Amino acid sequence: MTWEPERLDDQSLLAEADQGAMLPAIAAAAAQVRTAHRDASEAGVARLARDGRPRAIVVAGMGAAALAGDILAVICGYGAPVPIVTVRSGRLPGWVGAADLVMAVSSSGQTTETLAVAAEAVRRGASLMAVGAQGSPLQAVATQSSALFVPVTAQGPPRARLWSLAVPLLAGAGALGLTQDGTDLFEGVARALEDMAHRCRPSSESFVNPGKALAMELAESVPMVWGASPLTAVAAHRLALQLHENAKYPAIWGELPEALHNQLAVLDGPLAERDIFADTAERTLRLVVLREADDRPQALFKVAEDRGVPVSELIAEGVNPLERLATLIELVDYASAYLALGYGIDPTPVTSITELKARISQ
Known part of the structure; x- marks a missing residue:
């Protein structure tokens, strides 16, 4: 499967790949x-x-x-x-x-x-x-x-x-x-979800579409997804789960500050290394931090920057906790679907899970 970002702005290709109608869902x-x-x-x-x-x-x-x-x-x-x-x-x-x-x-x-x-x-x-x-x-x-x-x-x-x-x-x-x-x-x-859905709609081009933009950042990386608060940690967990099921894509998730006591060590490991002279692109680590507007972990970002690990920031929007959580979840749901579609994968089927359930029931 090859990542082809141009698929995301081709309406006919999106409709053809999304046979299970995940985007409308x-x-x-x-x-x-x-x-x-x-x-x-x-x-x-x-x-x-x-x-x-x-x-x-x-x-x-x-x-x-x-x-x-x-x-x-x-x-x-x-x-x-x-x-x-x-x-x-x-x-x-x-x-x-x-x-x-x-x-x-x-x-x-x-x-x-x-x-x-x-x-x-x-x-x-x-x-x-x-x-x-x-x-x-x-x-x-x-x-x-x-x-x-x-x-x-x-x-x-x-x-x-x-x-x-x-x-x-x-x-x-x-x-x-x-x-x-x-x-x-x-x-x-509901209104906040409608607004995010409008911004992430399939007809919105990648350079202004936050869902497509996040998918493009995640592509060809190994995402480590962290929530900077209990609320954003729920959305981080959702992103990892949706990457697994929609995009069939691996991801690690965690919550700050706990992740700083264990998962942070991955930034010194082999998946964080980049060979700028390599003939082909390598799938290396990307840190994805979900946070609220007033909670920016500056020291963490400096540690990642010093090691050349790219960081994606997702900031919760809304006037109350439920709105902030809902808009983050809507964004990551779209991103996971667009990541799948950029690889030419239908987000809806989960063949291996269906097969396992059938084997267990026999």
Whole structure:
């Protein structure tokens, strides 16, 4: 596969390569926010507050569903009066019981690990909120236990439905008084997503399109993606995951300051070396730092500059934490898709994952 950046500004080539319609799915993020907030309200998410705040909230999910739990935790913040834990497996922590709320999230409603956690939560007497497809096994678990169920109506692959999964959780947290809630909040997020989608639209040329520009910086590199704060670390994780699935591209992610105590050493390794006399381009390290406007790690950038390691900076935009996180995620989603398309790869299929699931189920 050869990187051909000219593909990014050729509308016919983009449409031909994007057979799974990933770009339209990314552009639908704002609609997802509005629809998911309406669906959560109509499902009766406010009922979560009837019995008061739980002792703890556990979000169970895999992939984008687990990331929805990370979004919930970072938006509620360190000051939340209850701990929020994301479980990426098929088992609940041993301490979970009747005083706790389990949010089981699966876009398809069929994820084996999530179904196991939901059933275990019911057995232990924990409160259950389920988010998934209508008519799915997850809805059946919720119905049988008289638990709250919020339907996911968005189309496309699960990783393209992130906001359909995250917004019901945020609405539930709002009902519990753990974070801001209301139509105005989510409408502001939707407008911010629309703005970023407009700037990253396929017809916008590379020199003014932030999604295409980031893809061009990432191409032919080994990205090490760091978030400079808990909020931007969630977006850094999302970028790495989307590079894996959309672009079939390796990436490392981490969070500052922890990454400075281990991952930083990579800047002195073989992947950071550049041979300016080489006949062919080498795939060498690129540092990608996601940060908020007032948090620029100057010392880190100086260390990278001294070693000749290029740095890409992504700065969060928005008037509140959720808007800042949402716009970063929208940008990196576009960049991962454009990176795939620049290599002539359809972003949607994940053949190896599908094959592994089929082998496991046999």
